[in-house]
Amino acid sequence: MKILHLNPKNITTLPAHTLTIGNFDGVHLGHQAMLTALKKEAHSKGLATAIMIFEPQPREFFNPNNPPARLTSFDEKLTLLDEFGVDFIIKASFNDEFRQLSAHDFANMLNALGTRHLVLGDDFRFGHDRTGDKYFLTTLGFSVESLATIKINETRVSSTAIRQALSLGELSHAKELLGRDYVMTGQVIHGDKIGRILDFPTANIQINRLKPALHGIFGADIIAHKDGQLIDLYQCHQTGIKGLTPYSLFGAVNIGTRPSINGTQYRLEVHLPKFSGDLYGLTLTVIFTKYLHEEIRYPNLESLKAGIQKDVNELLAWQDTHF
Incomplete structure (x- = not known):
């Protein structure tokens, strides 16, 4: 092509x-x-x-x-x-x-x-x-x-109908219209490190668009690439939780403006539970599998940390029922 x-x-x-x-x-x-x-x-x-x-x-x-x-x-x-x-x-x-x-x-x-x-x-x-x-x-x-x-x-079947489905967290309906799971792909870049402060390190992924089509907290399968070659993160690091898709790891995803820290720009952030490794410079494909809820404005960082832990636990429980 x-x-x-x-x-x-x-x-x-x-x-x-x-x-x-x-x-x-x-x-x-x-x-x-x-x-x-x-x-x-x-x-x-x-x-x-x-x-x-x-x-x-x-x-x-x-x-x-x-x-x-x-x-x-x-x-x-x-x-x-x-x-x-x-x-x-x-x-x-x-x-x-x-x-x-x-x-x-x-x-x-x-x-x-x-x-x-x-x-x-x-x-x-x-x-x-x-x-x-x-x-x-x-x-x-x-x-x-x-x-x-x-x-x-x-x-x-239209892009408008798919945007509407995604905005409501209706991943299965969007999948019907797309003919596949909804995914986003981008390179891991440096963020503001707030996830590390909260003990939930995240990979900050370039979204490469003015406005994403979905917002909120999701479960996802994460696939890594470098220079066009697939990388099996689990095999490389022997850490993390395997996703539902071959060669993927399970990820808890936040996509939105992060109201708890008064954010204004859209961010796509992925937390890989039990994973230890350097992701900078890799390209990650995020396959959205489960919508949990919209973004929540927590009153302080302590509440935010507790909310993230609750979300990760719920998503892991959902993941276990689908293996």
């Missing part, structure tokens, strides 16, 4: 291809159906496959101070999309210049890229005047396949 950084003023022409366009936030079952159709159409027409995605996502651009929660970072998207064997990712920087493109300008850009066929959602629109759609493209000589929205148990 090759990545092209799109410059509307200096377009690199790709091999003739079938293209789909969107945010692909979450790469959920609806997106997966789109990707399956993309590959099928490309194969039947003898074309390469390409996906155009926007960074930042348009709603993040228009409202940076109160952006929508984001399901996947750009790197997480790439990892998920790579599983489908797509030939090209076209990364379009969504900025003032890009959003001012008219429908005709946008179509001309697609033609210059080498787009011959498109697979689009039935509600897709483009151009700053919103006049671009399937019918507009066909008048300009493109062939277009339009896919209807997928529903599961009467729920429309």
